[in-house]
Amino acid sequence: MAKASLAIALWLCLGTSLAFAQTNKQSPSWAQLSAEQQRILAPIQGEWNKLDPVRKRKWLGIAQRYPKMTPEEQERLQRRMQEWVTLTPEQRRAAREKYREFELLPQEERQAMRQKWDQYKEERAAQDASKAAATGKPAEEATAASGPAPNPPASLIKQ
């Protein structure tokens, strides 16, 4: 009789453990990643355990694309990875939407986007500098006081 209940228990365990194995597969811990994956995703190692299964799966997919990228793309990816994971979900959603908008622009405008950004930054810096000069305050304070729309916090401004 005891053996029979054992058999039943074993069959139940079978299903549960398969289910558990699947769950583990969905949300691998950092230690479960291959050496190569750990190397590529190193910048986000600290955040890895906080990610939900979807995001983990997405990052593993990106890691799979990594070997085929140009060195420049690889460098950018690793440099921006950490910033990306620390954004709020809304910010990431907004960024994706904005990217898709940009994608719809005609070819010449898209290619010029980087230059436009640099130009914008220059103008902005010049504005801030002149504001600072006018009010006699350091540039950052001046912008913080009069900036119209919220910018990403200074800690995220790299490059």
Place this chain on the structure above:
Amino acid sequence: MNESLFASKIKKTLDTGLDIGPGAAARLKAARERALERHRVPAAEFALTGRGMGVLRVGGVAQSWLRILVPAACLIAAAIGLQQWQETRQAARFVAQQAAEIEEVDTLVLTGDLPIKAYLDEDFQSWLKQASQ
């Protein structure tokens, strides 16, 4: 002609051409090592042998009803377990699908010309609109 004889001579000649030069050989070796890094043996498959069957050798006179009940209970337990497993598989498919949807755009954002904050900077957006007018 004797095809396989001819072909084996061709093979012999082709084998002499495997000295491909140090650069290519080094790159092949690097590729091999990279592939080995990725080598993952998936979790061992659960061997489904007839585990439950051995317990049915129950002695005793009035135990014949067990022979029906125990396998039936095993089947039910297996069915429950299977359903659990299927549900997680469905969840897994859902996860994979969601992840795939954002994988491409995230890759493009992270490897593209523009820094991330360009997409988040609303002043930049309005500046662009002004500039195009």
Place this chain on the structure above:
Amino acid sequence: MRGRAHDNKDSPLASRNELSDFLADVERRAFKQALFAVRDEHVALDIVQDAMLRLAEKYGAKPVAELPPLFQRILQNAIRDFFRRQKVRSLWVTLLSSLAPRRDDDEADPLETLETAAGPSNQRGPELALEQSQLLDLIEREIRKLPARQREAFLLRYWEELDVAETAAVMGCSEGSVKTHCSRAAHALATALKARGIEL
């Protein structure tokens, strides 16, 4: 010809060392195979790298004996992917395919007949001691000139030493087609060599 176990139910899964040994053995031939097809060293290296990665990731746990045909299929797919991405079809092929419908297996491929006919037409006297490297160059050149399917079948069968069934599985065609492709390839090679006075 290498013996290969077809019933692999009890074969142990490939260990990392076995995978490593297999790749080390096959990588140069794979590189040459890709090179014959794409004629560019960088692309060929990329293709082989790609194939190795795919093998290790997807089939790393297969029994060792299954690795050769699996790898060959991955390699051929990778080569085909390259061509698909390039979308390069020479004008010749486009012209010819507009003349006759191209079907893979048994019907004569117009490009096949054309290329084999256009072998070296100049008659030279028998050349005696041919340098090994010259012979190699010649044979490689002729292999490169073979139509893709003939080359694939020939190299898979006689260089990689897969059997007919495995070759058919890798190429996705019937065993009969494999034999046809092989015999045409062998015939073309022998003819080309003979035209230069070489009898292997």
